[in-house]
Amino acid sequence: QVQLVESGGGLVQPGGSLRLSCAASGFTLSSYFMSWYRWVPGKERELVADITSRGDSTSYADSVKGRFTISRDNAKNTVYLEMNTLKPEDTGVYRCNAVELEYGLDYWGDGTLVTVSS
Numbered sequence: 001q002v003q004l005v006e007s008g009g010g011l012v013q014p015g016g017s018l019r020l021s022c023a024a025s026g027f028t029l030s031s032y033f034m035s036w037y038r039w040v041p042g043k044e045r046e047l048v049a050d051i052t053s054r055g056d057s058t059s060y061a062d063s064v065k066g067r068f069t070i071s072r073d074n075a076k077n078t079v080y081l082e083m084n085t086l087k088p089e090d091t092g093v094y095r096c097n098a099v100e101l102e103y104g105l106d107y108w109g110d111g112t113l114v115t116v117s118s
Contacts, residue, residue, distance in 0.1 A: 002026035002107055004096055009112030012086055016116070020081040022096030022109055030074035032098040032105075036081045039111075040092040048094070049081060064090070086116045 008020040020036070035050035049070035051058045058070050069082040079096060095111040 004098060004107050004109035006094060006096055006109045006112040009094060009114045011115045011117065013118050014087060014116055016086050017082070017084045018086065018114060020083065020094055020096075020112060020114075022079040022081075024077045024079075024098065024107075027098075027105075027107070028074075029072070029077045029079065029098065032100050032107075034070075034072060034079045035097045035099070036070060036079075036094055037097060038090075038092040038094045038114075040089075046092075051079065083114070086114075088116045090114060091116050 003025045005023050006020060008018055010018065012018055031053055033050065033053055036048045038046050038048050046061060048064055049058065049060045049068055051070045051072055055072050060068060067085045072079045083090065091114060093111040093113050096109045098107045
């Protein structure tokens with residue numbers, strides 16, 4: 001069964017940190033371009049960060065640049081999103097996405113909720 005499962009979300013105070021994980025099962029993540037998106041009530045979906053299959057290139061939304069870091073451990077079939085200096089506007093549901101362009105495969109996790117509040 002193909003699955004992406006996010007974890008690591010929760011309630012954190014402004015200025016705090018969280019580390020999200022996205023674990024894949026049923027397929028090998030090493031062939032996939034990986035992204036983290038977030039959904040905030042009343043706003044459009046936002047691409048937060050992405051990383052190439054080999055991990056040799058990353059990109060970030062301007063809103064998180066310098067605060068968030070995406071990484072991957074293909075041996076563990078897992079992708080991470082390290083989030084530092086969190087702000088209330090970072091609150092939302094974070095979902096990971098796996099894309100394999102050659103065969104047009106596209107998988108999503110159900111998401112993990114991040115709440116930044118004092």
